[in-house]
Amino acid sequence: MTDQYQLFSKTPIGKFVIKNLGLPTPLVLERFENPSPVIKGAVLLGAAKTTTLSSTLAEVLNRIHANCYLHQSDLQQQASKVGLQATLLTEQTQNTKFKALVFDASGIEDAADLSQVYEFFHPVARQVQSSGRVIVFAKSPEKCKAVAQAVAQRALVGFVKSVGKEFKKGITAQVVYVDDGAEQNIESTFRFLLSARSAYVSGQVIRISKADVVEVNWVKPLDGKVAVVTGASRGIGEAIAHVLARDGAHVICLDVPAQQADLERVATDIQGSTLALDITATNAGEEIAKAVAALGGLDILVHNAGITRDKTLAKMTADFWNLVININVSAAERINQYLLEHNVLNPQGRIVCVSSISGIAGNLGQTNYATSKAAVIGLVQFTAPTLTNGITINAVAPGFIETQMTAAIPFAIREAGRRMNSMSQGGLPVDVAEGIAWFATAASSGLNGNVIRVCGQSLLGA
Structure with missing residues (x-):
C-alpha cells in the first residue's frame, strides 16, 4: 500500500505546505539490502567505565569492520587488545557525522553517574545521520546488588525513549540490558540494531541473558535450518x-x-x-x-x-x-x-x-x-x-x-x-x-x- 502523504512530502509544494503547517515529514527509511557492511558510516563508542562489556562491543565492531571513533582515551587500550583500529575523538574530529552512537552504561552505579550519559550524548546529538542508531548497553536492573545502581540502570529506559522521539530523521534508539556473564551473547543483537534490518524498531528494551555462544555464518545466518x-x-x-x-x-x-x-x-x-x-x-x-x-x-x-x-x-x-x-x-x-x-x-x-x-x-x-x-x-x-x-x-x-x-x-x-x-x-x-x-x-x-x-x-x- 502506497503512503501518498509521504510521496507528497517529497514534492516542492508538499515541502512548502508541510513546513508552513508544521506537519511531520516522514523520511524514507534505509532498509536492508545486503549483509555487508553491517553499518554504512562512522560509529562513536563510549563508556561510563571500561568494562568487559566495553571490550565485547569493541570486538564486534572490529569483526564488522566498523569505522569506529572512541569517546575517551581509556577505551583505546581495550580497542587495541581486540584489534579494533579506532580514532580518538579530538578537537580535530569533533564535527564528525556518525551513523551510530553506542554507549556502555553498565558501569553507572548511582543517579549521580547518569551525568556521564549526558556528557557522551549532548555534544554529538546533532551529529547523527539520517536512519542513524543510538544504542545504550546497560546492566539488568533486576540483577543489580544495590538499589542505587538498579535505579540508575532503570533510568536509561526513559532516556532512550526520549531520544527516539527527539532525534527524528529515522533515527532509532534502544536500551539493551545484559546480564553478568552474558557479554558474549550480544553479537546478534548488536548487529541487528546497528543494521538497516532494524529500521522500524525504536524505543525498545531488550534483555540478554547468559546462554551457549553459537557461531553462525553472518552472510547466511539461518543456513541449513x-x-x-x-x-x-x-x-x-x-x-x-x-x-x-x-x-x-x-x-x-x-x-x-x-x-x-x-x-x-x-x-x-x-x-x-x-x-x-x-x-x-x-x-x-x-x-x-x-x-x-x-x-x-x-x-x-x-x-x-x-x-x-x-x-x-x-x-x-x-x-x-x-x-x-x-x-x-x-x-x-x-x-x-x-x-x-x-x-x-x-x-x-x-x-x-x-x-x-x-x-x-x-x-x-x-x-x-x-x-x-x-x-x-x-x-x-x-x-x-x-x-x-x-x-x-x-x-x-x-x-x-x-x-x-x-x-x-x-x-x-x-x-x-x-x-x-x-x-x-x-x-x-x-x-x-x-x-x-x-x-x-x-x-x-x-x-x-x-x-x-x-x-x-x-x-x-x-
Missing part, C-alpha cells in the same frame, strides 16, 4: 517466509487449505515447501512434526497466523470472540505443547510469536483481538523459563504495518495510525520479518522471553 511459518500465504507471513529463506532457511509455508494456490506461489518463489493445514485442528502439532521429520527436525517455528473480527464488546458475538481466541493463541499453545513434549524442536530451536501493539495498549473495537495478542505475550513470558536444550521463545509486536488489512481501515483512522509514531509513517511487512529473523538465528541464544515492538516507537502503549 528448517523453519515453519504459519499464515505464510500473504502479507506479513509471506514477508517472513522470504526473509528466512534469504537468510538460508528451508521454509515450510503453512496456511489453511483454501490458500493452497498462494502457498504454492510463495513456496516456489523461495524454493521452500508447503503444508496446507488448519492450525486449529486437534492434530496440527502432529502434522507439523510429520512435515519436518524428513528434513531433520524443526529449527524455527513462527506463529504468525491470526485473524481479526472487530466489533465493540456490546455488539460482538460469541462466535467472533471464540474464533479469534482459538486461532490467535489457543492453536499456538496447543502446537507448542505437542512439539515440545515430543522433542520435535532441535537443540537451539527458536519459537517466535507475532503479538501486536493491540495486545500491549488495547484498541477500540478489538477486545477479542487485544485479548488474544496479550495472551501471546503471556505464552512467551511463561514458556521461556521452562525451555531446555537451548530452545528459546520470543515475540514481535507489530504496530501499524502497511498490509491489505490496514488498507481497509477508514482513511482518517489509517492516517492517524501511520503518523502517531516517531517515524511518522507505517512500517512494512519486511520490518516485522527482519525482527523475526533476528530472534530466529542460533546466535540469538541469549534472547529468551523478549517481546519487542516493531512499531516505529508508536505513541500508543508507550
